[in-house]
Amino acid sequence: METLSGTVLVGRSFEPTRGRVVVDDGRIKRIEKDETASTDIVLPAFVNAHTHLGDSVAKEAAVGRSLDEAVAPPDSLKHRRLAAADRPDLVSAMRRTLRFMRRTGTVSCLDFRESGAAGARALREAAAPVSVDPFVFGSGDQSVLDVADGYGASGANDGDFTEQRVACRKRDVPFAIHAGEPDPTDIHPALDLEPDLLVHMVHAEREHLQRVAEQSVPVAVCPRANTVLDVGAPPVRELLDHTTVALGTDNVMLNPPSMFREMAYTAKQFDVTAREVLRMATTAGAECAGLDCGVIAPGRRAALLVLDGDSENLAGTADPVRAVVRRATGLDVKGVFF
Template sequence: MQEAKPYVVTGRALLGEDLREEDVTITVSEGIVTSIEPASRTPGRWIVPAFFNAHTHLGDTVAMDLPARGSLADLVKPPNGLKHRVLAATPRAELVRGMRASITGMLATGTTGFADFREGGPEGVAALREAAAGLDCRPVILGREGGEEVSDGAGISSVHDVANAEEIVGEARAGGKLVAFHAGEKNPDDIDDALAFEPDLLVHCTHATDAHLRRIVDMDIPVAVCPRSNWLLGVAASAARPPITRILELGGRLYLGTDNVMFVQPDMLREMAFTATVYRARPEEILRAAVSGAGLAGMSGYLEEGQKANFLVINPLKNNISFSRDIRTTIVKRLDSSSICQTVLTMQ
């Protein structure tokens, strides 16, 4: 919610990018965190950064759990994959209704922003804007098929799927917009070609080699991984893919996303819990990956003085998480929407 007057909340907070745990009183004035002061005898509340879903395809809501068989290309490759045929046959009003329902679900599970690869050209971008209108969320829309011109940037499929990638990237750069590529989802063959464009974001990198990862880290390009989707689509079958551990070892910037609503609910709580279980990364690393994507929207995402307010207030007394000995671990592995009692978000 956007606050028109000073808002004050006291509780145990996860502060800064290091997510340090402290008892504090936080004051928000005109949408900015103006002070974070030490507090004693805090009430039973946790205050934690809200989540940012760094990769979605929300239009796919209308194809949710559609019985489907076939290769990755058969299902999602443009322009004739199953999802594209479903989208083309769906009336606009139904498409908007589906995307709005998914955004509402994300908000209920603590996600206040998302980066969406939006099919359907300018009309597809307009449909997503309509779906998000009036909701307390911060969408980053990456258009396709001409939608790049009226959105926040270009959301490009594999560079091998798009004949005019150089033109698309050039126009996006000229407009000061973001450039993002799917790369390395089913094999590593398109990663070098994507890196040649020096993108702002790579999605998946499921099959990136160590040499690829070193280049990506040296170029300071964030990678949005989507573990549940990779497993469900059969492009991952072990903790080696996507190479989350190696990205973190190399000091890379890791973002977390959920990918296609056709297959996976856009729920960052489930994504974090799955990632913690399969990939065994440290909880604070997973939580950072679920927050840092806010950089795509031009904001920190973390609880710091001088930053835009973007946090959740959690009531741990609503269930057994009040017994937690480590809030970061509990947020990543156990939190559900029933404990989220308030969202504080600056929309401007």
């Protein structure tokens, strides 16, 4: 049995509670309210709702390039670099990124893995010795589902993904798809596929938002990557008013997969509260993939992040939730428990 003490951000509302979290056999046994001398902040570890870890072989290679030039299939710089990378280098690069993610508080990510079954296997190999559990959205034909946890489609304008959608339904695994990143033309076709997750939705309009609400489709947004690629800003407030919204960091080639940076950027650029942003970075991502983490509550898996509330950066903050979202960095991390 293990105990973590300090200010605990409890439940879906992240209510700051002085006391301790008691962990037994990897699960939260109970939360005890009590005075404690600890200045630590205990919160759910992050779930990064959208990554492309294969891009780890091409960090910063796409500076100054458009969306199509940088990442669009099949001939972008990203896809050329992936095709040229040998397997050991690819696995090593993804493993180093996963280690960075762990060090900065992330215990799981929803990764769109290119290169079919071979790509999914490479990510499994990269993650094996690292305490980050990727939820793998595979690509290619439906046989990738023998290896992956679900299917991740590039976009409805890039091809017909009907067979992959049907295969996901038969296997009862999630189907996710990019939509509305460069423009809105692929949003309705994406929604016609009845996806379990939409990614980006930068150009979502009122009619799209209504359909998202009617179909109860969660959305993963990646504001920093959208800014780097100059495609616009997602309507985060409107999306939150219609559905579950999770936060992702997108392509490793564009930005480091730091949820601290993504939270701070989102909190300062959009009409959202700190609690909403923290929920996007934890609970929402976990719910999108059916993961048993993302909230501190009895019976839940103990995937927890401990920050030093008395660090040079966090000491003296008036609101621990705002401090976590807007101010904290990887340097404040004392431990990640998973």
